[in-house]
Amino acid sequence: xxxxxxxxxxxxxxxxxxxxxxxxxxxxxxxxxxxxxxxxxxxxxxxxxxxxxxxxxxxxxxxxxxxxxxxxxxxxxxxxxxxxxxxxxxxxxxxxxxxxxxxxxxxxxxxxxxxxxxxxxxxxxxxxxxxxxxxxxxxxxxxxxxxxxxxxxxxxxxxxxxxxxxxxxxxxxxxxxxxxxxxxxxxxxxxxxxxxxxxxxxxxxxxxxxxxxxxxxxxxxxxxxxxxxxxxxxxxxx
Numbered sequence: 001x002x003x004x005x006x007x008x009x010x011x012x013x014x015x016x017x018x019x020x021x022x023x024x025x026x027x028x029x030x031x032x033x034x035x036x037x038x039x040x041x042x043x044x045x046x047x048x049x050x051x052x053x054x055x056x057x058x059x060x061x062x063x064x065x066x067x068x069x070x071x072x073x074x075x076x077x078x079x080x081x082x083x084x085x086x087x088x089x090x091x092x093x094x095x096x097x098x099x100x101x102x103x104x105x106x107x108x109x110x111x112x113x114x115x116x117x118x119x120x121x122x123x124x125x126x127x128x129x130x131x132x133x134x135x136x137x138x139x140x141x142x143x144x145x146x147x148x149x150x151x152x153x154x155x156x157x158x159x160x161x162x163x164x165x166x167x168x169x170x171x172x173x174x175x176x177x178x179x180x181x182x183x184x185x186x187x188x189x190x191x192x193x194x195x196x197x198x199x200x201x202x203x204x205x206x207x208x209x210x211x212x213x214x215x216x217x218x219x220x221x222x223x224x225x226x227x228x229x230x231x232x233x234x235x236x237x238x
Contacts, residue, residue, distance in 0.1 A: 031075070031076060031083035031084060031085055032084075032085065032086050032089075033082075033083070033084040033085070033086060033088075033089045034081050034082070034083055034084075035081060035082050035084070036080055036081050036082075037057045037058055037061050037080060037081065037082060038057055040061050040082045041057050041060050041061055041064075043096070044064055044092055044096055045060075045064075046096060046099045046100065046103070047064060047067075047068075047092070047095055047096060047099060048060070048063070048064050048067075058077065061077065061082055062077065065077075065082070065088075068088070068091060068092065068095070069088055074087060074088035075088055
């Protein structure tokens with residue numbers, strides 16, 4: 001045999017001897033597709049949107065299968081899985097694909113509508129901006145004419161207001177300086193009083209220490225005196 005070329009008779013014999021043809025025949029005759037209940041319902045629940053179904057997942061799978069094969073010849077239910085023939089699976093896949101495409105079309109329509117509305121709002125905003133700028137240009141031109149007529153009055157009024165504000169600021173500054181001077185004098189007076197209190201306290205503490213030392217000295221002298229008086233008494237006693 002040449003590379004890339006096959007002998008149909010040889011290939012057919014190989015498939016027959018290996019059991020592949022029998023496997024294909026059995027698969028076509030039996031329930032080749034096997035899915036757990038949860039996976040089956042999760043994949044094909046889009047086909048049950050308008051169908052009243054039970055609460056349990058097995059009942060939901062049964063309702064869906066009976067909807068598309070009421071004779072139950074193409075499917076069976078096990079304890080945990082759904083068994084399908086390939087023909088029924090292909091039918092369900094085709095219906096699912098159609099439903100998904102229909103949903104995609106609806107989503108696409110909503111997206112296109114959203115984009116169209118967004119573009120419309122953008123254009124509308126541009127139109128409003130142009131109108132606003134046109135009105136602003138006309139109002140500015142009118143304002144320039146009015147400004148030329150009122151500029152002298154404005155200068156006089158501004159000068160008067162500026163002089164009044166200057167006098168007010170000058171008075172406030174003087175008042176603030178006077179208040180700061182009084183605060184500084186009060187602060188110095190308080191600091192002086194605090195220093196005098198600290199000095200008096202230190203002197204009182206010093207006097208108390210001196211009195212304590214004198215008291216201790218008197219006690220020591222009295223103790224020594226009492227010991228001296230007691231010594232002759234002990235000698236006489238001996």
